[in-house]
Amino acid sequence: MSVISFEIVYRGIYQKTLANKISRTLVLAAVKEGKQGISFGRYSDSPERNGIPAKLFGYIADNSEELQAVAAKYEPKQVDVSICVDDTMCKGVESWAWYGLQPITAVTKPGGTLIVTSNYKTDDLVKHIHRRGTPYKLAIVPGGASMAGLWVYKNDGTDARVLGAALKAEPSICSMASLEQAIRENIGGDAHIEAARASFEDTRSDEVKPGQGNTEVPFTFQLLKWTEMREGVVIDGVGGHNNYRDLEGGYEPGRNEVFKKWSTRTMRPVVAFDKCTKCTLCWIACPDTVFDVTPDGYFDANMEACCGCGVCEAICPVSDCITMVNEVVFEDRGSQYLMWKKDAQAYQGYLTDKRKKGKVEKRFPITGLAAAFSGAGLDGGHNLNSAKAKSVKDFK
C-alpha cells in the first residue's frame, strides 16, 4: 500500500507541453503495471502567461481507493519527487496562486528528491535553494532549459531524460520496460528511449543537509480571511511613490506588495552606467515599470520587479550598455546603480564577470509551425548554456 506523488514546476506557456508530457507519461507508465494514477494542473495557474512559474501534480497509487483518497486533497502538501525544468526557478517561485515566494523544495518530502534540468553543478544550485530543516536529495539532469511556444513543442529529448531521472529517484513507480513503452506511445521512438535509459543510469543525486542553502527568508504576506474582505471585493490601490531610495530627488514608483514577479525571469538586465546616455528609452519601454529614476537622471532596473523580457536591451541604442545575463549567476537583487556609485571600478569588474559567466546571446526561437511542416527540428534555446548532454546529441 503506497502512494507516490510528484510535482513538476515549469515556466508558463514555454514549458507547458514539456511538463504535460513528463507528467502524463509517468502516470501512464505506472498504469501499465496495474496501478492507478492521475496527472493534473494547478487550477490557479490558468490562464498561463509566458514565463510565470506554474505547476503540475501527479499521484500514482496501488488501487483506485488510495488514489481517490489522496486526489480528494487536490494539491499535495508533500511530494516524493519535485521536478524543476528550469534551474532559474531554484531561487523560488511566485506563481499565480496566492503564496508569496515559495521555495522550490516547499512541498518536497523530507528525504525526497528534487530533480533540476541545469548546466550548473549541485553547489551552484544549492546556494540559491532556500535552506530548510529537513534533508533532501538533489539530482541534476544536464542541459539548458527547454523552452517552446504555445502550439509547438521543442522535441529535444528533455522529457525522456527527466523521466529517466524521475524513475531513478523513485524506482517503485514502475519498471524501466513500462516507462520505455509509455515513452514510445506518448513521446517518441528509439532516441528518446535511449535518452531515458542513459539518464536513468547516469543520474546521481547529492544529499542536501538541513540548514544548507540560501539563508534568505522567502517573502510572505498575510492572507485575508473572508470576513476581513471588504464589500464589493474592494482593495486598496498601490500607494504613493518615493524619492530614489534614501537619496534626495529621483523617482521610485510605489509597487504591488503581494506580487513581485521577479521569479518569472530567466535573465536580468545589467546596466553599464558609464556608457548610459540617459536617452530614457529603456525606462519608457518597460511594460513592468522596472526602472527607478535616480537623482542624477540614470535609470536603475529594480530587481524585485523585473521579469526579464529583454525589451530594454533591445531598445538601448548604445552597444553593450544594457545586456541580459542568465539569472543563475546572480545571488542578490540589490541596486546596480548604488553599487556603481559606491565604486565604479569594482562595478566594472562585477559587470565583466557576470557577462562572461552568463551573457544571454541566443534568443528563444520563434516556434511557429514551420518546423512541423518541414520536419526540421527547432534549435537554439532561451539560455546561453545550451550545451546538450551526450545522450541528446542525435536528436533532430
Add this chain to the structure above:
Amino acid sequence: MSGETLYQIGTQQLPLMGKVNAIPQKAVEEYYTSGHRTCQGCESALIMRLMAKAAGPRTIILGSTGCMYVANTTYYSTPWVVPWMHTQLGSCGSAATGTAAALRALMRKGKMKQEPINVISFCGDGGGVDMGVAGISAALMHAEYNHLIICYDNESYANTDIQISGASPWGANTTFTPPGKKFRIMHTRWKKNIAALYAVGHTRCNYVATGDASFPADLIDKVRKGLATPGPAFIHTLDPCPKGWDYDPFYSHKLGELAVETGLFPLWEMTNGELTYTGISARLVYGNRKRRPVREYLEAQGRFHHFTEEDYAYFQGEVDKMWDNWSMPGVIPFKLGEDPAKKKK
C-alpha cells in the same frame, strides 16, 4: 436640446510631450506600476502604463474583461494606483457613459467638488472589436459626456489562450484556426478596420486615433488630446503579444515599430473633423519614406510561420491596395465614384 445648454464640467488640459525624452520631465509619475501577472514583454501592459501616465492622478479607469482585467487584479492584488473597476466584456462603452454621467450628476447636485475627472474605459479587441461594438457605438453618440475609450488590440482572445477575434489578421494561426496539411490558411477574414469604423460612423465624436506603444510620446499625446476633447473619444492601439504572436519578448518593441513601418497599421488622429497621420505614417503617406515589406513583420512571428510565397504575396497585395486604392490609407477603403450623369453619356 443642444449640448451647450447642459451642465458642463470641462476637461483636463494636460501638456503634450512632443518627443520621447521629454517624458521624464513632464510625466515621471506612474499610475500603473509593477507587479502584474502579464507575460514577459507584454505590450498591452505598456499601453496601460502609458495611458495611466498620460491621464494622471485625477482619473477613474474602467476595464472590461480580458488580459488587462485578469492579469491586473488576480487574488486581491493590483498594480493600479488610480481607481479601477471591472466591467463586463461587452460593456466598455456603457460603463464609460454611466461613470461620466454619474460624476456629472454628483457634481451638479453639489455632492462632489466640481472638477474635471478623466474617465477612461478600456477593452481588448474582444471587447472593442467583437462584443462591445454596440455599447461603444452608443457611448460615442452621447456627445455630452466626457470620456475616453481605449481598445488595446493584441489581435486575439489572448487571456484564454489565443482564440480568433474580429481583429485577428488574415491567415494567422490561432487556437481556433490551426493550419493543417490540407488547409493551410484557416483564418480567411481580414482584420476589422475598427478605429475608422468608430471615426466615420459617429459624427459627434471629435477625437479618434490609432496608437502604438512603440511610439510612447505619440501615444501619451493622443491620450491627453482624447481626454482634453469635450465629449467622447476613442483610441485603438496595436499591441504585440509574445504569447499569441509567438515570438521572443525581446522583439516586442521592434514588432510594434514594424507594424507601422510596413504600413500595416497607420498611425493617425481625427480631431474635430480633420484627419492627420502622425509620425512615420505621415512620412509614408506624404511620400517622404517608403514602406518596408510586410514580410519582415510576418516572418518575425510564429503565428505566420506556415505562410508560403503565395501567402506573403497576397498579404502584401492587400496592404498595397490599402495604400494605393483607398482614399485614405488605413481609414477609408473606398473612393468617390464617377458622376452617374456623366456615365450615362
